[in-house]
Amino acid sequence: MSRRSAAAIPAMALSGLRVLELAGLAPAPLCGMILADFGACVVRVDRAPRSTVAVDVQGRGKRSLALDLKRPPGAAALRRLCGGADVLIEPFRHGVMEKLGLGPEVLMHENPRLIYARLTGFGQTGKYAKSAGHDINYVALSGVLSKLGRKSENPYAPVNLLADFAGGGVLCAMGILIALYERTKSGKGQIIDASMVEGIAYISSFLWKTQSLGFWNRPRGENLLDSGAPFYETYRTSDGKFMAVGAIEPQFYEQLLKGLGLDSDELPEQLSFSDWPEMKKKFASIFAKKTQTEWCRIFDGTDACVTPVLSFDDAASHQHNKQRSSFIKNDREEISPRPAPLLSRTPAVPSLKRDPFIGEHTEEILLEYGFTKNEIAQLYSDKEFSPPARRLFAEQRDEGSLFPVSPLSCSSKRGRFVPG
Numbered sequence: 001m002s003r004r005s006a007a008a009i010p011a012m013a014l015s016g017l018r019v020l021e022l023a024g025l026a027p028a029p030l031c032g033m034i035l036a037d038f039g040a041c042v043v044r045v046d047r048a049p050r051s052t053v054a055v056d057v058q059g060r061g062k063r064s065l066a067l068d069l070k071r072p073p074g075a076a077a078l079r080r081l082c083g084g085a086d087v088l089i090e091p092f093r094h095g096v097m098e099k100l101g102l103g104p105e106v107l108m109h110e111n112p113r114l115i116y117a118r119l120t121g122f123g124q125t126g127k128y129a130k131s132a133g134h135d136i137n138y139v140a141l142s143g144v145l146s147k148l149g150r151k152s153e154n155p156y157a158p159v160n161l162l163a164d165f166a167g168g169g170v171l172c173a174m175g176i177l178i179a180l181y182e183r184t185k186s187g188k189g190q191i192i193d194a195s196m197v198e199g200i201a202y203i204s205s206f207l208w209k210t211q212s213l214g215f216w217n218r219p220r221g222e223n224l225l226d227s228g229a230p231f232y233e234t235y236r237t238s239d240g241k242f243m244a245v246g247a248i249e250p251q252f253y254e255q256l257l258k259g260l261g262l263d264s265d266e267l268p269e270q271l272s273f274s275d276w277p278e279m280k281k282k283f284a285s286i287f288a289k290k291t292q293t294e295w296c297r298i299f300d301g302t303d304a305c306v307t308p309v310l311s312f313d314d315a316a317s318h319q320h321n322k323q324r325s326s327f328i329k330n331d332r333e334e335i336s337p338r339p340a341p342l343l344s345r346t347p348a349v350p351s352l353k354r355d356p357f358i359g360e361h362t363e364e365i366l367l368e369y370g371f372t373k374n375e376i377a378q379l380y381s382d383k384e385f386s387p388p389a390r391r392l393f394a395e396q397r398d399e400g401s402l403f404p405v406s407p408l409s410c411s412s413k414r415g416r417f418v419p420g
């Protein structure tokens, strides 16, 4: 690429943004990965020296610094790093950061521009603030879990997508961006209390606000969008695959019937609740007569709102997704979703390298944040970053297979790290 064309590539939307993400389980890593995908320089602060395995499988585009925050030099180092950062993401239950002397009153006193994002299940206050929990507990407490599941079955949590990721990682990233925008006007940072319970509840506003419309008057699994309706359901095909049907509006429902070879004049009204169970059986027996490919041939290109239920492999190779390059392959041939949404001028440019090893970039990050070689040596001598840990990092690098991967120095590879 010529120098001219290289110069013409606009910086990513978040380039220059310095983010410290304290290593956590699932939500905070997604939050950090989103920011990194869109250009932020994200440093994951891992535990040292006791970490042996990276919990973060969403380390794309991040670098790793290992610190023992329980020892005064480690906590002091984080304080100093926060002095030069824009955003701190912390994923511990309420009180942990305060116990470490790293609460917001300390860090924001030293850096009033800091956005201090606290991503927890239950939030910073309330009866459960100090309790352990996981996605399913947060979805339960939000009220949403009571709505999920098929007829006559127990409530069902759809993997850990709702709390950890939608209500947690994504909304926390949104909170950070809102706070950053506000900071351009006030010059001040702020604390973000991102509770996953509230995140899911917020995301489920439609459910709350449609209560009065009669959408949800029937028991779980018997309503319009919760697998009660025959036209909003999945159906097994003759080859053991599935089709998804979402033909809600009458004109689309008509096309569904046409594709199935049915005549609406000979059927009950679309919204006749009492006929739904029978209609489901009818649709199921028809879908079971053809393969998924055959049904795709019938419905593709129509407005019947019928699509194949794809496996991950099939999703990545589906023509539509390929046409949009919706999935990317990293340098280990691992396929994952491309960052979304697509920005027209400054789209995300995700790293295609492996995720970072724990502590892999400790020294280079500390140097970038203004530590001298002597100070870093002092941290070493204080066993903050002990020889055994260094050996471990070397072993990780040699084995190469223990951890998913991507060392990407913001300064060298993307030119988007701005030293403080």
Ligand SMILES: C[C@H](CCC[C@@H](C)[C@H]1CC[C@H]2[C@@H]3[C@H](O)C[C@@H]4C[C@H](O)CC[C@]4(C)[C@H]3C[C@H](O)[C@]12C)C(=O)SCCNC(=O)CCNC(=O)[C@H](O)C(C)(C)COP(=O)(O)OP(=O)(O)OC[C@H]1O[C@@H](n2cnc3c(N)ncnc32)[C@H](O)[C@@H]1OP(=O)(O)O
Pocket (backbone or CB within 6 Å): 022, 024, 025, 026, 027, 045, 046, 047, 048, 053, 054, 055, 056, 057, 067, 068, 069, 070, 091, 092, 093, 096, 099, 100, 119, 120, 121, 122, 131, 132, 133, 134, 135, 136, 160, 164, 402, 403, 404
């Ligand atoms: C359902 C999901 C969770 C699913 C995750 C699993 C799918 C994955 C978990 C483990 C993964 C595997 C593993 O990594 C090994 C392999 C790795 C390989 O790369 C891939 C394959 C693996 C097999 C991998 C596979 C999978 O990825 C896994 C199986 C969720 O719901 S996640 C959401 C959980 N909730 C929250 O995050 C809300 C806020 N947090 C909390 O409530 C608590 O943190 C939590 C989660 C309840 C945990 O409580 P815990 O008591 O453990 O921690 P805290 O009270 O928060 O305190 C943290 C303590 O740690 C100290 N500390 C932190 N950093 C440092 C540091 N740098 N140095 C020193 N010390 C540190 C801190 O001071 C606290 O100490 P104290 O307890 O003494 O105060």
